[in-house]
Amino acid sequence: MSERTILFIAEPQAVSSVFPTLKEAGVQAGLADTLAGALNFIKKTGPALVFSRPALQGYSAQDLLAEAGDGFPPVIIFTKNGSAEEAQRFLDLGARDYWLEPLVWDKIRLALPRQASEPAAETEAEPQRPVRPAASSRFQVIGKHPAVLRVLALARQVARSKATVLISGESGTGKEMFARFLHHNSDRADKPFVAINCAALPEHLLESELFGHEKGAFTGAINRKPGRFELADGGTLLLDEISEMDMGLQAKLLRVLQEGEIDRVGGVETVKVDVRVLATTNRDIEEFVREKKFRQDLFYRLNVIPIKLPRLADRGEDVFLLAEFFRDKYCAACGLPRLALSEEARQWLLVYPWPGNVRELQNLMERAVLLAGSGPIQPRHFLMDSETWVPEDESGLTPEAAPARPASPGEALSVMPLHEMEKALIFKSLDATSGNRTQAAELLGISVRTLRNKLNEYKQQGLDIP
């Protein structure tokens, strides 16, 4: 693998602006606009990362993802006008991530393997050693709070059985992570882990995604396609957001769970499958059962072992462990030494209500590492928006020490609004260049004039410009 090469599958004008920055950073970039061209490039140079448009004329990222096997580079889909549905679809197809434009170097850098993202000279010049994440960090469940330890003990205990587990908890509490934990601690660990989001697809599509379809089963079914149950054969299938599944399909799912066999859409024979089923929900599913929106028999069948994840705000000082874990992760990704967390920042972490739970904390830490420069991390590095969140009680935080609240409704999303990202990068560049507009504009790959316009905009919003 060539760690300092990236392939873009896009129209040239979409990526031309980021090419000079890549070159400066010593990263080689390739460009393709057909599947054959892309596969050829991947075979020849083995890039560390592929950025692809969802589709171009005569090209579809879905076909590219279908080619991915062992040793294939991670694929990030990037697009101008994205949707949550499309994002979910590509993630389900195996994409590493789904980004909205613009493509900026600071973000690309975080996505690259660490050695590739920093030129050797820069890291060598660093006086302190960069943090390295633990090798097993992918499935490391962080937490010491009794409520978390209880859940972990239960998960370990049931991991090896084939029992169906229903994992519930608010958004961002780690449901998918626990599902993966169960899979990786089972004797199915070397078999596939397949996830599908039941909220992301309309009923008929979900049915054919789950059970597959025969050629000609419906308009558009050009080929026979195996469903997720077949793909997960021998392994684990995660039915994410199960409460959103339509009643009709619930009946079919129940049959599959009971019989261990599936009917492909348009098929005549049944297919035997050996799949361990896990499901997640962030709703009060028992309430759904009472309201007759969810089948009681299916609920009992899924809820053989219930795992309920506590809210982050109820995990006490685990918030520090998690904050430090994510700080280390992002510092490592940026090749930075471990940044200190100031006492004010710790205080803030403790009193913030965490509506988006662990995911929100993860996003906040990523942003803070990006903004804190050489640290220490302060409350103001967590968030920036016009609305200010002030703790309600006597926690000792003054309003000035309390940073702004995250933009609602996107706060639980794993992305930062683009205008905020842009603002963050502009301020970071000004920081890095001690306020020198020309150098900052150069770093950002924009004209000084554009930079000045942006700064004027921020000034009018009442921000202090360095």
Ligand SMILES: Nc1ncnc2c1ncn2[C@@H]1O[C@H](COP(=O)(O)OP(=O)(O)OP(=O)(O)O)[C@@H](O)[C@H]1O
């Ligand atoms: N205890 C933990 N230790 C380390 N990382 C965690 C922990 N809990 C959650 N995470 C991380 O937080 C992020 C959100 O977790 P996850 O996607 O599993 O949440 P979720 O409950 O499925 O969220 P949603 O309801 O929004 O789908 C992930 O990146 C996950 O790795």
Ligand SMILES: [Mg+2]
């Ligand atoms: Mg989830």
